[in-house]
Every structure is written in C-alpha cells, then in structure tokens.
Amino acid sequence: MRRASLLARLPEAWRQPLAVSGAVLAAVWLVVVLAAPLLAPHDPLAQDLPRLAPPGPGHWFGTDQLGRDVLSRVLYGARVSIPLTLLLVVLSVAIGGLLGACAGYFGRWADETIMRVADLVFAFPTVILAMVVAAALGASLANAVLAVLVVAWPSYARVTRGLVLGIREREFVLSGRLLGFSVWRSLRVDVLPNITGPVLVLATLDIGTALLLLSGLSFLGLGAKPPSPEWGAMVASGVEVFDSWWVATFPGLAILTVVLAFNFLGDTLRDALDPRTARAIKERAL
DSSP states (O other), rough: HHHHHHHHHSOGGGSSSHHHHHHHHHHHHHHHHHHHHOSSOOOTTTSOOOOTTSSSSSTTTOOOSSSOBBHHHHHHHHHHHHHHEEEHHHHHHHHHHHHHHHHHOOHHHHHHHHHHHHHHHHOOOOOHHHHHHHHHHHHHHHHHHHHHHHHHHHHHHHHHHHHHHHHHSSSSHHHHHHTOOOHHHHOOOOOOOHHHHHHHHHHHHHHHHHHHHHHHHHTTSSSSOTTOOHHHHHHHHHHHHTTTTTHHHHHHHHHHHHHHHHHHHHHHHHHHOOOOHHHHHHHHHO
C-alpha cells in the first residue's frame, strides 16, 4: 500500500515504461561507478587469464587478446566514461549557459560577438571539429574532453540566448531593474529560474551525445590510451580481433545502455516540464 501511494504521487510522465527503464538503467550504472572495485571479479589491468577465452563461468564476458577480464574492464570503464561525460556536460552548460545569458541579456556587441563565435563552431561538422581539436592538442583523455567541450558549448549558448531574449522584457524583470537590482542579481533571481527547465532537458539528452563523442575519439586513438579501461578504446581493441565478438560487443552494449538511459530520462523530463504534454499523458492514462 505504501509503495502504491508513493507511485501515485509521481507525475504521470515518470510512470511511463520508458521513464522507468531509463531511471533503472541510469541507477544501475551509477551504482557500478561507485562500486566497481567491489563488483569486478578481476583486476582490469591484470593479464593472467587465458587469451581470447569466450564468455563462460570463470569470466562472464570473456577475455581480450592480452588475457584481461572483459567484465572487469567494462565495470571499471564506467568509472572513466560516465564521470567524464557528466563533467563535460556540466562544463558545457556552465560555459554555454553563461555566454548565452550574457548575449541575450546585454545584446548589441556582446550578442554579436558570442553568437558569431558560436556560428563559427556550428559551421563545421561536430565530429570532424572535435577530431581536429583533439589531434592538435595531442592524444589524451583530458584533451578529448576539452575537444568535445569546444564543440558542445554553442548549443547551450544558442538555447539560453533565445530563452533570455523572451524573458528580459517581461514585467517582473523590468520591475527588478526599476528597483535597482544589479545585472547579475537580475540574471540570478529573475532569469535563471525561468530557463532552468529547458536547459536541464537539453543537458540530459546531451549526455548520450557527449558519451558517443568521447568514445568515438578514444576509438580513433585520440582519447584514452592503453591500458586504460575506457569503453571506446575497448571497442577499438575488439576490432583487431573481430572473430572474438565479445571483446567489442560488451563495451559497445555498455555505451548503448547509458545513451538509451539518459535519452529516456531527457524525453521524460521534457514531457514532465511541458504542461501540454503532461496534460495529454495524464488524459491518456485516464
């Protein structure tokens, strides 16, 4: 009864199958990030197992060409890929959101300068530009994160600018100005609470894209370096032994499930924060 009452308090959008699936998958991977040393059956760097052994009772995901346990490497890879992806999205939101808010609020030269820089980044294909930046900085995981950050912030700047342009002339913002609020207080108190929802939805949906970009750079040799257990690099090593399907399949499935989880959560957030969509879902449930 208590569980039923708790579920009844949730908005209808969060009781949909995709929402539940996304929440469960995200929770599982966050647990893996925190408890990987306890869950992994072997040292992810140890090379003391039979080489290219197929999945079996002793090593559920098989072993790679160096005799390392794939399951342990996938679990430890979550501690590399997921935190870096979340950090990347947070930095993108912070940088792009701040620049976009300044562009929308101040206008004139600030708007022109920031938006022309954003347009310059948008002029190049995202993956190609990230590859160029990563290659110019040097192949490393930190440089791969920086490369993805360079191509990720403009989308937040553009969205935030559009939201601020729609809010800055509203009565409550103008009233704050008349009361003598500083620019930064007006942005923090009047503008920020009214743009948080759409930006949060975009950030949640962008987690999967950021993970794919990071993994793609590592796959191409521009990110994590051996023997780091990073999912993109593990998929790349599996290409070398294509007949041993498990070497690349399981880290690929890990990437897929994380991307699906946060895409489901992003869709659910969008539905929950949009009054019209939330009302339609509720009527359909009834």
